[in-house]
Amino acid sequence: MLRQYETRRYQMPQEEIKALVREKRAELVRQQLLIKEQALPVFVLVEGWGASGKGTLIGNLIEDLDPRFFHVKKMNAPTEEAKRHPFLWRYMEVMPAAGQFLFLNSGWLSETADAMADNKIDDVSLEQRLRQIRIFERQLKDNGYLVVKLFLQIPPEEQKQRIEKLMEDKDTKWRVSEKDLLQVKKREKYEKLYDRLLEATNTGYAPWNIVDAADKKQALLQALHILTIQINQAEVNRKALPEILYKDYPLLKMPKLSEVPLNQSLSREEYEVRLKELQKKLKKLHNKIYRKKIPVIIAYEGWDAAGKGGNIKRLASALDPRGFEVYPIASPEPHEKSRHYLWRFYHRLPKSGHIAIFDRTWYGRVMVERIEGFCSENDWKRAYNEINEFEKELTDWGAAVIKFWVHIDKETQLARFTERQNTPEKQWKITDEDWRNREKWDVYETAIDEMIEKTSTENAPWFIIQSNNKYYARLQAIQIVIDEIEKRLALPPRKK
């Protein structure tokens, strides 16, 4: 891609460039108002050679923009915290809210190129990363983001000269990194790396734009040109419905909810003995995953009054409190709502070696949001695949992902609702909304059956917890967590 580009240079008189830059800048300012109005999040990734002028270009791009509605982030080497999360986590963290611009100075392209240059990544991990990047960018676009990607290209001699010049002055010397020097020394090797990465992530929904950065003014004009065109195009594109993908994640055959037997019985005595045993076992495993730095994600969904809270409590009390978090998930807050719907879950991912327990999850998208109309039909239909992709990213990262549907039948729910209503200390647990949801039982059941059918992947299967008998359900959940962690521990250790 890069070599090919070299032949396409053109020259323009300085005066003409100046006039055009002025014009395009004014257009970008008008577009910023529109972006705010239309709640469009715009994400601009600026990659390129060392000393190609990424920082300067960004500085020039934003010059007339309202600083309350854009952010610029320089992505340095990942911190210790970032290293204990999935590769794309730190990029998801900074994704702009609706109506905001984000300019990223370097990103996953250079992070990956550097990892390759240092031989820190094997082919399997590389292919995983590239797939994740493509998925990430497609999901952003499908969820209303505009993704603009620029690569600043300068010829080898030019790069060499610029870096030598920076090195000469003690005021600018500190800005030259080891990587920059390496790029000059091994330019051809790096060219091949970049080419491979650019091609692998050059997609219809997020194409690369190679900017000729040998001349700074021309580079600015090109970047402004690309940016304004793509923003105009985004308005149009947003009206088109994204494609609903059914990707090839191997699905497990799952029963319908109505086929799940709920007649288990278990005495309190037996329960207490077994609970102690299982908790003891789980405690030991927690220590192991902590030391082997394996992340564990446990997702709880279930009917109201199915016993999720009590179930989580018995699970959690077997765990070392320094190594887990429970996240009760309610409706999203404004800053969460104005981002990709998976953002708030990404944000709460455990770091490696820790456990995150979600009390309600990202599956809200295909249940309550679907049924109450909080998202469009296209949104929730697309979500099955998006969620499968999300969970695949987690298990590729090395996580165990365990998903529980805590199941009861309609009569049991009624009995528990009635008991809550009649017991003063439990009344806070029952609301009018619970009764309203109960009226929609059948609509929910259809949605849940579809959800379980379409998202029980081999890597992140659903487990239906039979919770008419709460004792039985609690033992069942802990047993499954133990089994799944043991399976995960039995896998060969992962390379980076």
Next chain:
Amino acid sequence: MLRQYETRRYQMPQEEIKALVREKRAELVRQQLLIKEQALPVFVLVEGWGASGKGTLIGNLIEDLDPRFFHVKKMNAPTEEAKRHPFLWRYMEVMPAAGQFLFLNSGWLSETADAMADNKIDDVSLEQRLRQIRIFERQLKDNGYLVVKLFLQIPPEEQKQRIEKLMEDKDTKWRVSEKDLLQVKKREKYEKLYDRLLEATNTGYAPWNIVDAADKKQALLQALHILTIQINQAEVNRKALPEILYKDYPLLKMPKLSEVPLNQSLSREEYEVRLKELQKKLKKLHNKIYRKKIPVIIAYEGWDAAGKGGNIKRLASALDPRGFEVYPIASPEPHEKSRHYLWRFYHRLPKSGHIAIFDRTWYGRVMVERIEGFCSENDWKRAYNEINEFEKELTDWGAAVIKFWVHIDKETQLARFTERQNTPEKQWKITDEDWRNREKWDVYETAIDEMIEKTSTENAPWFIIQSNNKYYARLQAIQIVIDEIEKRLALPPRKK
């Protein structure tokens, strides 16, 4: 404090302890419901000797609690990110929301003791820290938090034995840190350090509780006892109004708004020439503070239509976009509202070497929240001192804190409102709320005069920007930022 305590040991029969633990645990479970209902945030700091059983104690305390409403954090050595923020920043970050428990395994006490043992802190910085800790805890309490502090005490021989036992087993050896070994080796030195710190932070609003941790069951009982009593007490305490403090921050004599002349004039031509000069100067200074790792906080308040946005824009466009952030501040989101009102500003502090520009600020407390009744009278009256303390912490950390009141007169506001109303591209900038606020001009003016009078400290003064003429105002603001940064750069470099 520690030595004195040794004499106060007592023994109790095991059976009696068991029964009491059961009873206190049940009480804590009942209290958890109450805490949730009353939206009380409870913060439990567990400090103590290495191997005194802090983790185990916390594990035992939470055993019956609902894991959705508590968190446990182990505070390790501060990360690189934390080191570029004020000392207490990472503790503020984890402060619990209303209705939540937070158990902190080690905190500022051990962090400070370790810094002292390593000779990494001089006396001036130590005194600053201790003052900040006292202020922090008082502010938490005054803002509705319960702060419970435990110190787990074990005798020297006991600590030595426990650590030796941990070292023997390869499964537990990794849990012994360098610091633990150092404590055993230099127990007496550490005892003196701890004593000094305990005494300096032993206050009426957040007293230390020394727990005899030689026997784990007894320690649990003591901790449960302390916790349940203090929670009961908190309910009562909350009804009492916190004292309104006027601390000895040297205040600058400031004019009333009505005394500020607004008749400046400046031609567009002169403005443009001067703006370029000032921006160039500021650009250079930005580079300097980046390299000297000085944090800069610029706070903008002002009348509606006073020209804050345009002012910020001219300031920001002189800055390297990788080194600053603009934060538009609206009404708090739910997760912000359920915490200390300064939390969301703490959270947005720049890291050292960066600039944060706040478009509206923490002064909302003594303006809109006061006037609209979003907080109690005691709350906003207390806030002057709380804010002075907050800003003192920032400047003690090494920050430059620059506060602007962007001022216009009532007629100018009317002219600008009318122009916005009549210009289609500007209509989005004017709302009914702006007109309603305008009706309260006089009430606001009184509040603003009081705010400027009570919070113009020597370390963080207010600057009144004369903005009837926007050109004048923009140059004025940039000039002040330049002056203040230069003053800051002239100070001797800070020790840690």
